[in-house]
Amino acid sequence: MPFSPRLTCLSLLNLNKPKTTHHLKQIHAQLITNSLTSPSLLAKLIDQYCAVSSFPHAHLVLKHFGNPNLLLLNTLIRCTRPKHSILVFANWVSKEETLSFDDFTYIFVIGACARAPSLSTLWEGRQIHGRVLKRGVVSNILVQTTTIHFYASNKDVYSARRVFDEMAVRSNVTWNAMITGYCSQRERTKECARDALSLFRDMLADVCGLKPTDTTMVCILSAASQMGVLETGACVHGYIEKTVCVPENDVFIGTGLVDMYSKCGCLESALSVFRRMKDRNVLTWTAMATGLAIHGRGKEALELLDAMGAYGVKPNAVTFTSLLSACCHVGLVEEGLHLFDKMKSNFCVMPGMQHYGCMVDLLGRAGHLKEAYEFVMGMPIEPDAILWRSLLSACKVHGDVAMGEKVGKLLLQRQPEKSAVDVIVRSEDYVALSNVYASAERWEHVEIVREDMKIKKIENKPGCSSVQTMNNCLLDAL
Template sequence: MSLISYLLEHKPKSFNQLKQIHALLFTTGLKSPIRLSKLIENCFTLKPCINPNYAKHIVNHEIDSNTPFLFNTLIKCTKPNDSILLFANWVSNSSIVYDDHTFIFALGACARFGSLSGLYAGMQIHCRGLKLGFVSDVAVATTAVHFYAKNGRMGFARKVFDEMPVRNLVSWNALITGYSSQERDCVENCEKALVCFKHMLNYGGLGVKPSGSTLVCVLSAAAQLGSLEIGSCVHGYVVKTADGPENDVYIGTGLVDLYSKCGCLEIALDVFAMMKVRNVLTWTAMTTGLAFHGKGKEAIELLYEMKWCNVMPNIVTFTSVFTACCHSGLVEEGVHLFHKMESEFGIRPNIKHYGCIADLLGKAGHLRDAYDFIVGMPNKPDAVLLRSLLGSCRLYGDVEMGEKVGRMLLQIEQDDNRRNLSAPVEDYIGLANVYALANRWDDVSMVREEMRSRGLEINPARSASH
């Protein structure tokens, strides 16, 4: 290995060193597309990325080579928004050729961009790929499926998939992952994910053997549907055709999540116990399962066992533990753990953690403590947190506290909606219900009048048949 290759492989330590290597490539005659591509990648791995424009300078200097190799590398390494702009500028230069990787990296950038502008740009790039015949390539078409799925356009993703002349494992994974990760119409999309998995096993008569990623997505879809039958079948498939869930941390974690959500906590604990490797997701899935079944003490014990196994919990782990405490009524234990989060586990509480503790105190009837806890928060409380406490005030019939929390909630909602200066109808109704519990009908009328003055109306109830 030459000195230059060695330096490129081991990454320059500074921007000056990177420029020196670039100069050596010219003076020694060792310049090649592969080495220049590595140099471009190193421009973006320097921390901090001092001058990403230098990578563009390298590509522009070599643009006469009429090859997209270096430009593709630039699109791959650049931030998504910049990648889209680079592709748009490239399109205006008709003397430069494309290849399939150009569209793969450009569509990939649009998938990562995650906004309407990224969606529109990706659709235009996809159309250009269709016009030039690149979408017939399985990798380009698969990236298009991934792009549409990431943007929540599963209809387009399915159309691209159905029109593919050839599909491979990655293509099926892109579609199944897309269906199982949609937040809108979750049940319908999860059902479609399972149907796709069935078709995948029978594709072309011989079927396509699923990978670990496929099985994880299928388990996720089954868990969201609460389908124990399908999840058990996938479990059996894993045992028969793979190394077993104990050897694959992601499949094992998926099974723990599945059985917990389907009410089979003992089976989830058995799978968890036999796993040889567990990561923070595994521990969190098991903690969430215990929380779901109201096993607060067991969830706390698992948290400390996790720490003993040198796996540090994350913010989701603590949310699960606090939820378990809330379901089990473990007020002292939950509050004590909250105050030890940062000092013992290095996790700074966020708004969800504060909400869990406020909910814990409120549901246990400690309304004054819950209110003081909310007021003492370092950040402004959100509407969800205050609605929870208002519900507890209504549950325990504390009108004075309910009034205070209700007015606080309305003020926050009005501050967050300054354009129409109106809180959601349900918040006014919540406050009115608190007054109604104490037979303070004049105050109920006052709230109703305030709703009318702001143009808020209660939607009339309708039966399911209508």
Template sequence: MHTLPRLGCISLLNQYYKSLSVKQITQIHSQLISNDLKQSPTIIAQLINGYCASSSSSSSSSSSSTTSSATNYARLIISQFYGHNNVRNPYILNVFIRCAPPTDSILAFSNWVSKSALNFDDFTYIYVLGACARRAKTLWEGFQIHCRVIKHGVLTNIMLQTTLVHFYVNSNAFEFANKVFDEMPERSVATWNSLIAGYCSRKEHAKDGLLLFLDMLVGDCGVMVNDTTLVCALSAVSRLGYLETGVGIHGYIIKTMRDAENDVYLGTGLVDMYAKCGCLDAALNMFTRMRCKNVMTWTAMVSGLAVHGKGKQALKLLNEMTESGIVPNSVTFTSLLFACSQAGLVKEGLFLFHEMKTKFCIVPLSYHYGCIVDLLGRAGHLDDAYEFIISEKVESDEVLWRSLLHACRVHNDIAMGEKVGKILMSKRDKNLVGYESIEDYVALSNICASAARWEDVAAVRDMINDKGMENKPAVSTVFRLG
């Protein structure tokens, strides 16, 4: 890189930091050092932002070494800044925690806690709790941060309290999320949405999410529901299948003059809700009236058609989608392949799988392979399903083999069933015990029993006993009426 004037370096960082590589940022960094701008907090913050942005883009490209070097450069800048300056303001560290990948953010915060060199502010805790919320299995770390917040008496910021609710919800710790929520003297719409979204995203808590939505709607909470609240409520209705509630929410949207036909997120939520609640015509009507559609809208409609066994309509919708300029994504193809499987469209499904890889350059994931194995298995093409698993080199996926084993039993193919059953049993961990490891043996035993091969059934049962495995007992619930 040629020598750039000071303003040129700063302008590059401001405008193009998201698209610059680590090498390019290090070159700009060198120019800034040469121009003696290395101690300016604003410029240092921009450098850290650039390094973290290049780290994020590298991680999405699976380049772990580049990601590591980018964050290492950013950490080095922080250490040098605080080492050369008698500064206790956490501004520079806050920038790193906000921009870096979650793991790096949490580690950086932990390191500076042990040094006791900085006076952390509300933003420090907001950003590090946000990092914990984005990373799985960080409940213990979040607990410690929460305790530190209480100890230092800074739990008065509504943004910080809302972030705590969001963190606990993402960690599936709803008891703690509710406790923080209930103790808040003031709540914003973001606070309500954080808790409602957490409840509504899980089927087992979706009903509680709707009740909380109702409290917000009719209670004296001081805030009004917004589009995000309504989308969350519609997702809960979709999970529960409460059509009347969904229609009521739709009526509220119309009554409050929200134009769902122009709001892509509300419109998509309504399409998804009506389709999953069994009203396919209402979903299609809403979909047709929507003036703005994105890939989620099209995918929701394709998924609705798939669930209702409308495979050919779903494939037709794919053509309309591409003609409108919307590129299908991985989830769209999952719904399309599922539609083909439900409708028995073998040729169409195989062609679609090929198009997904070649035309749309989408790398197949386990559920795509599962849809094809299920498609071939339902149609009785068991040999083709077996060859598909081998040719695609996904033999290590036990779910695919179990799907094929089930198809063997349905179609009474004993020879293929034995072959697949032995493959599954050979993959079992020898140290794995308990009822979880018995399912493949039981399936093979049932296949042999369906062919009246009682000696083979006895042999499989002896293997089960020799390994000390136990079957999980069935449970039946009897309701007493009257």
């Protein structure tokens, strides 16, 4: 059989063994030497360059190809870093007369906007969505679904829902994207959780007859846990048992059930699901440790750390946050300090702000205010306002006015002043310092703090409470 440079290069690119940039440059040189310009072959080369993070060389493949080629452009947009993908697309917008974009171009570039959520990316994604509407490719279900994912990733669930409602045809992936979008919001969690449950009810009643997948149910369990309504969560559990799968056989659904029952106040049900699960990953163990922590069973949560090791599961940063929180709830000071030391030395987990916050809370609750203050001052990272507020609260509880005054003044020094752009100044720190003075009956200092608030026009936020009602419509649908 005669030697074929094309087949040789194709075989080298298809090999599963890891490649280096130097190796790929040698293949690239062979393609140039033998004048091999097959778009499919060059697309594989772009893919391989991006796989080893050699993005400049991937750009060169497209730049030196000669005639504009949509396959190479789409491959580069799909494989390179999100920000680079958006820049590549923007550079080719002016050349669209010589190279018309197709549905895949928009799918890949909107997907890049979803993977790099930020204010600038939100603006850029909206511009791309406008081009989609202008070019008339909005009817493609994959383009629409990716657009929903993009808006939800950028915390714009209203725009995501508008795209969803305008769709004539939806797939399981579309429903999952919208439901996941609601459940992934870090603000207005309960409101978004209600919307997710309502959308799930609509999915069950949809005339197209689409059935929820395991991904759907994991998201719905997350929504139920955010709502904290046990009846809703139990009904979702029953629906999973009847129509989806055996929860104990699916590690993600099982983990979702453990989390849901724990946060809905039914710890024994969470433990029952946990014990019946055949496979458990680090998320499962963390969810169970968190459940034990929030129910005040700190020693059992700490015992999970040893059990994890026996099962060959390595704890992560979130696991240690849950375990340190357990120590805080029960007042296990020595255990918490020992656990904090083991994080880095035994498990190579670098402490983050949340771990330092747990330690300050632990020491503060136990009345070790001086140790807590020294701990904060010795931190290798800059303490945030939440950490200082935790210590200030402990000073009020234990009646240490001197320490409370010191911490309170440090907090007020961190306060931004109101400016022309109307920077919001938090009132909580002023009120907290005022309460420390009031607890010691130092009324003249209380008056000084309150007067300072009036001069700076800092208004105290009114308190509020909410009443949770059960979603009967969802229960009927299930």
